[in-house]
Amino acid sequence: MSQPFTLPSFYVPYPARLNPHLEEARTHTKRWAREQGMLEGSGIWEESDLDSHDYALLCAYTHPDCDGPALSLVTDWYVWVFFFDDHFLETFKRTQDRAGGKEYLDRLPAFMPMDPSAPVPEPRNPVESGLADLWARTVPGMSAEWRARFAESTENLLNESLWELSNINAGRVPNPVEYIEMRRKVGGAPWSAGLVEYAAGAEVPAAVAGSRPLRVLKDTFSDAVHLRNDLFSYQRETEEEGELSNGVLVLETFLGCTTQQAADAVNDLLTARLQQFEHTTLTELPPLFAESGLGPDECARVLAYVKGLQDWQSGGHEWHLRSSRYMNEGAAPAGPPVAGGPAGAAGFAAAAGGLLGGPRGLGTSALDIRALITATGNRLRGHRHVPFQRVGPSLLPDFFMPFTAVRSPHLDAARRNVVVWAHRMGMLGPQPGVAGSDVWSEAQLIGYDLPLCAAGIHPDATPEGLDLTSGWLTWGTYGDDYYPVVFGRTRDLAGARVATERLSSFMPLDPTHAVPEPVNALERGLADLWARTARPMTPEARRAFRTAIEKMTGSWLWELANQAENRIPDPVDYIEMRRLTFGSDLTMSLCRLGHGRRVPPEIYRSGPMRSLENAAADYACLLNDVFSYQKEIEYEGEVHNGVLVVQNFFDVDYPTALGIVDDLMTSRMRQFQHVAAHELPVLYDDSQLSAEAREVLDGYVRELQNWLSGILVWHRECRRYGEEELRADAGRHRWSAGPTGLGTSAARIAAALSGAEPRGPVAAPVTAVAGAARTAAGPGGRAGSLRAAVPR
Numbered sequence: 001m002s003q004p005f006t007l008p009s010f011y012v013p014y015p016a017r018l019n020p021h022l023e024e025a026r027t028h029t030k031r032w033a034r035e036q037g038m039l040e041g042s043g044i045w046e047e048s049d050l051d052s053h054d055y056a057l058l059c060a061y062t063h064p065d066c067d068g069p070a071l072s073l074v075t076d077w078y079v080w081v082f083f084f085d086d087h088f089l090e091t092f093k094r095t096q097d098r099a100g101g102k103e104y105l106d107r108l109p110a111f112m113p114m115d116p117s118a119p120v121p122e123p124r125n126p127v128e129s130g131l132a133d134l135w136a137r138t139v140p141g142m143s144a145e146w147r148a149r150f151a152e153s154t155e156n157l158l159n160e161s162l163w164e165l166s167n168i169n170a171g172r173v174p175n176p177v178e179y180i181e182m183r184r185k186v187g188g189a190p191w192s193a194g195l196v197e198y199a200a201g202a203e204v205p206a207a208v209a210g211s212r213p214l215r216v217l218k219d220t221f222s223d224a225v226h227l228r229n230d231l232f233s234y235q236r237e238t239e240e241e242g243e244l245s246n247g248v249l250v251l252e253t254f255l256g257c258t259t260q261q262a263a264d265a266v267n268d269l270l271t272a273r274l275q276q277f278e279h280t281t282l283t284e285l286p287p288l289f290a291e292s293g294l295g296p297d298e299c300a301r302v303l304a305y306v307k308g309l310q311d312w313q314s315g316g317h318e319w320h321l322r323s324s325r326y327m328n329e330g331a332a333p334a335g336p337p338v339a340g341g342p343a344g345a346a347g348f349a350a351a352a353g354g355l356l357g358g359p360r361g362l363g364t365s366a367l368d369i370r371a372l373i374t375a376t377g378n379r380l381r382g383h384r385h386v387p388f389q390r391v392g393p394s395l396l397p398d399f400f401m402p403f404t405a406v407r408s409p410h411l412d413a414a415r416r417n418v419v420v421w422a423h424r425m426g427m428l429g430p431q432p433g434v435a436g437s438d439v440w441s442e443a444q445l446i447g448y449d450l451p452l453c454a455a456g457i458h459p460d461a462t463p464e465g466l467d468l469t470s471g472w473l474t475w476g477t478y479g480d481d482y483y484p485v486v487f488g489r490t491r492d493l494a495g496a497r498v499a500t501e502r503l504s505s506f507m508p509l510d511p512t513h514a515v516p517e518p519v520n521a522l523e524r525g526l527a528d529l530w531a532r533t534a535r536p537m538t539p540e541a542r543r544a545f546r547t548a549i550e551k552m553t554g555s556w557l558w559e560l561a562n563q564a565e566n567r568i569p570d571p572v573d574y575i576e577m578r579r580l581t582f583g584s585d586l587t588m589s590l591c592r593l594g595h596g597r598r599v600p601p602e603i604y605r606s607g608p609m610r611s612l613e614n615a616a617a618d619y620a621c622l623l624n625d626v627f628s629y630q631k632e633i634e635y636e637g638e639v640h641n642g643v644l645v646v647q648n649f650f651d652v653d654y655p656t657a658l659g660i661v662d663d664l665m666t667s668r669m670r671q672f673q674h675v676a677a678h679e680l681p682v683l684y685d686d687s688q689l690s691a692e693a694r695e696v697l698d699g700y701v702r703e704l705q706n707w708l709s710g711i712l713v714w715h716r717e718c719r720r721y722g723e724e725e726l727r728a729d730a731g732r733h734r735w736s737a738g739p740t741g742l743g744t745s746a747a748r749i750a751a752a753l754s755g756a757e758p759r760g761p762v763a764a765p766v767t768a769v770a771g772a773a774r775t776a777a778g779p780g781g782r783a784g785s786l787r788a789a790v791p792r
Contacts, residue, residue, distance in 0.1 A: 003329050004235055005248075005260040008267035010228070011274055014310050016318040019060035021068035026056040028072040029079050036133065037126040038083045044090060045083065052324040055079050061315030062192075063199040063308070073137055074199050080130040081188060084158070087127055089241065102686065105158050112151045116140055142198060145206040150194040157188040159607075173244045173253045175667035177618055178611060180223060180572055183245065189222030196312060202304035208292050212554070213284040214302075216573070220277040221309045223572060225316060227270040231263055232326035254667065255660075265650075272570035272649065274313065281306055283561070385568055385648070387637035393723055394629040395655065397662040400669050405709035406459040410466045414451035418470045425528065426521035427478050434520070436489065439482050444729070447719035450474045456710015457587065457703075468532060469590055475525040476552065476583045482522060483556045484563065484636070491564050493557070500553050507546045511535045540601065548585035555580035559640050568639045568648045575618060581640065582624065584617035591703040599693045606687075608679040615672040616704045620711050622665045626658065627715045635726050669708075676701050 019025075030050060033039055039047050059075040066074070092101035111120045111131040116139050123129035139147050174182065184190055197203045208214055230237075230247035237243035247269075252262035285306075289299050321328050408414070422428055422445055431437040454461075454469040461469060487496035499522075506515050506527040511534060518524035526549075534542045555577055562569060569577070579585070603609055625632075625642035632638035647657040680701070684694050719725050 003327050004239075005263045007231060007328070008264055010267065010317060011271040012314055012317050013274070013278075014314045016061055016314040017064035017311070018315075019064045019066065019071050021066075021071045022056060022060040024068045025059060025071045025075045026054075029056055029075045032072075032076050032133075033079050033083070036080075036130045038079070038130065042083075042087075042126055044086050050079070053082065054319075054323060055082060057322065058316070058319040061318050062312040063196070064311055064315065066199040066201075070199050073134070074195055076130070077134055077138075077195055080127070080134060081157070081191070083130070084127050087125075093241075108158050109151070109155055111135060112147075112154060114144065114147055114151070138198060143203060143206070145209065146194070146197060146203050149209065150191070153188075153191040153194055157191050173250060175664070175671055176247075176250055176254055177575055177664065177668065178615070178671050179245065179247065179250045181611070181614065182607070183226045183247070184219065184222045189225040190218055192225065192312060193218050193221055193309060196308035197305055200304050200308035202301045202308060204302060204305055205294060205298045207298075208288060208294065208302065211288055211292070212558075213280055213288045216280045216284070217277060217306065217309065219572075219576075220273045220280065221313070223273040224270055224277070224313060227266050227273065228317060228320065231266055231270075232320040232328060234259075234263070235327040236325070254663070268649070269571070273572065276570055276573055277309070279567075283565075385566055385639060385644075387566075388634060391630055391634045391654065394627060394721070395658055396626065397658065399623065399662075399712060400666040401709060401712050402669065402673065403705040403709040405456050405713045406706060407710075407713075408455035408459045408461055408466050410461070410463045411451055411455040413463060414454060414466045414470045415446075415449070417467050418451050418474055419445060421467075421471055421528075422474060422478075425525040427474070427525065431486075431520045434486060437482070437486050437520075439485055440478065445474070447725060448477065449714070449718040450477060452718055453710055453714040456713050457591070457707050459706060459710075468529070471525070471529050472533075472586065472590060475522070475529055476586060478525070479522055479553065480556065480581070480583075483560060484638075488560050488563050493560055493564060496557055496560055500557060503553055504546070504550060506530060507534070507549065509539065509542055509546065511542075545586075545589050548589045551580045552583045552586055562639055566639065568645055571645055571649050574640070574642065574645045575621070578621045578625075578640070578642065579614065579617045582617065582621045584613070584620065587707065588613055588617075588704070591700060591707065598690075598696050600687070600689075603683070603687060603689070603693075603697070606683055608675055608683045612672060612675040612680065612701070612704070615668045615675065616708055618668045619665050619672065619708060622661055622668070623712060623715060626661060626665075628721055629654075629658075630723075631721045631726055635730060672704075672708075 030047070033045075033050055034047075039045055039050065055078045056071075056075045059071055059078055063071060063074055088101065088104075092098070092104065107121065107124075107128065108131060111123070111128055112135050113120060116136065120132050121128075123132055139150075142150070204214060227247050234246055234248045237246050238249055243249075247266045248259065248262045251257070251265050252259055255262065255265065257265075285302065288294075289302075294302070320326050419442060422440075423442070428440055428442050428445060429438060450473040451466070451470040454466055454473055458466060458469050483496060487493070487499070502516070502523065503526055506518070506523055507530045508515060511531070515527050516523075518527055534545065537545065558577055559581055622642045629641060629643050632641045633644060638644075643654065643657050643661050646652070646660050647654060650657065650660070652660075680697065683689075684697070689697070
């Protein structure tokens with residue numbers, strides 16, 4: 001059977017190494033699998049299957065430095081997880097037995113008790129037997145925090161198999177954003193990262209385990225593992241298993257391109273994820289160590305964990321080149337597996353010494369110079385952005401919006417009240433002692449018309465409630481404008497971090513707790529809004545609401561760092577962080593304020609609910625990016641715009657990138673509708689929700705529909721992005737762009753030399769992949785001045 005595409009040239013910057021205890025692990029794991037009933041008689045595997053898959057080789061590649069017993073235990077875990085995958089496929093996916101699959105999965109967490117001495121049920125099948133044995137052998141040497149994290153990732157891996165089963169039942173290929181998110185759980189790489197901590201003796205300190213840098217490292221590791229696996233397993237999954245959750249198939253369907261073009265695009269995304277891993281390691285870990293006060297031993301554990309993840313990437317790639325489980329014709333290295341211990345600089349230099357003659361053998365895939373050069377070019381493209389280029393009025397496609405907007409009758413009063421409030425908070429003038437902090441005028445605030453957005457989001461709000469929502473939107477938009485003006489132009493990242501940390505002190509979890517004296521409008525506004533909003537909340541809701549605000553303000557620091565580096569983020573990192581910079585959690589939390597205790601909190605953390613909220617957030621964020629393109633690219637020199645991100649990643653022109661973004665917006669809206677219509681009812685039944693809780697959640701769906709339709713109306717009617725308004729703002733020294741016209745290039749150079757680096761779109765020819773997209777001819781919209789805003 002011929003391969004459906006030629007495997008691309010992979011970016012593998014670290015040579016693979018082989019654990020010297022390979023044969024010990026092979027012998028042990030075969031005996032263990034037979035004892036658990038996974039071989040003869042299981043109906044899933046025979047001994048020949050286990051031999052040909054060679055999971056011991058996978059683990060010896062991915063954990064090259066651990067001792068023999070640890071390698072054997074890790075190998076048993078991988079034998080178990082692959083057996084589970086095949087067992088679930090044969091028993092439930094092929095028969096499309098969702099009810100049976102759910103009952104099967106519901107029993108498995110009982111075999112992972114947090115207390116190692118707690119009894120477990122009697123196993124009914126090899127999956128349950130193997131899990132009980134592995135858990136008992138693994139967790140005694142790990143902390144309670146690690147056990148909780150590893151149990152959660154294991155449950156995610158198991159339970160999200162129902163998502164794949166549901167997609168097969170519906171005959172539905174997921175969209176790219178949904179796929180990346182769900183694949184992390186289904187694919188199990190976060191689970192693999194937990195085993196890296198065990199095998200490397202590098203448990204991540206609990207104090208930083210939930211931080212953004214560690215989350216990004218795990219997510220980028222996971223995405224790279226899964227995207228690589230998708231390339232190698234495409235033929236088996238699509239031709240033999242009927243699988244619809246494969247990255248190549250997802251992009252092939254979404255872009256409307258050939259399989260080869262989709263495979264190349266997946267490889268580009270894989271490379272971008274690996275480079276994001278490297279960028280986070282080098283730029284975000286050192287500040288994290290200093291800020292969190294980690295000791296030398298703890299820092300060393302984190303770095304050992306990072307090295308373990310790197311080893312896994314390189315070793316996993318080598319295994320895919322050799323395993324009979326995957327499509328790897330023409331890609332396998334020439335040499336046989338070679339055992340070896342830790343490889344230092346001398347080992348790498350020796351391998352590189354044969355480069356001109358053509359390297360051969362274990363690990364030499366890392367020395368593919370063409371792949372390294374290509375990857376370097378892709379990395380540099382993200383930093384070569386030319387600012388402040390003239391792009392003209394933003395193009396507006398025919399947005400897909402299935403919901404009808406409703407407007408609060410209290411809008412006019414809210415418009416008057418928010419201006420009075422902003423004056424009282426000091427937002428409409430310069431801040432004491434802060435140069436260049438005259439961010440807004442009264443005329444600008446009136447034109448931005450943030451109460452219009454609030455009136456669409458909460459059409460049924462009381463007058464007081466509408467004032468509160470208007471205040472939060474005003475405060476968030478003011479802060480989003482304040483940070484780049486006050487901190488971005490001067491590259492004052494340290495000052496921005498101090499200012500951000502102070503903001504948390506104005507959100508006490510105890511409403512009776514005193515707050516510091518505000519020193520500027522941002523602090524004064526937050527203190528006022530928090531006191532009015534948080535007091536009637538439950539303690540749990542208050543904590544969740546503060547976390548949502550802290551995520552938004554923390555994401556502004558991420559934007560400043562990228563701006564300082566003139567770095568356009570990759571698409572996955574951008575979309576995930578854009579939800580935070582946009583304040584999606586904040587505004588959705590405002591929607592949930594009245595739900596109280598009637599809905600179990602775990603429902604909001606469930607896969608379907610997060611999928612619903614993320615789909616809504618992505619649509620709204622990208623909508624804003626489309627409307628704000630001219631403002632951000634031409635007048636602000638911004639690098640955080642979804643259209644620009646697509647332009648840069650696919651190396652395409654503005655109309656083509658806009659078409660792809662519009663297509664993704666439509667896909668995210670249809671995902672929202674799909675979850676609401678098909679996945680939430682199943683969640684209700686699976687969770688045995690009360691009639692009251694179901695009614696509340698159905699109301700929440702309607703609130704999100706109002707949120708989406710209200711934001712679109714706001715963009716169309718307010719005055720924040722029109723050509724006239726943008727020029728007026730520039731005239732007030734609002735933007736860093738400066739003048740336009742004959743001779744003004746010198747002014748832009750001066751701005752760059754002063755630290756306000758200009759930024760603008762990359763004008764590039766359409767590549768084959770993007771040229772094949774359904775939207776390559778450009779969106780069916782109009783060119784014109786824009787009149788809309790969401791905190792950008």
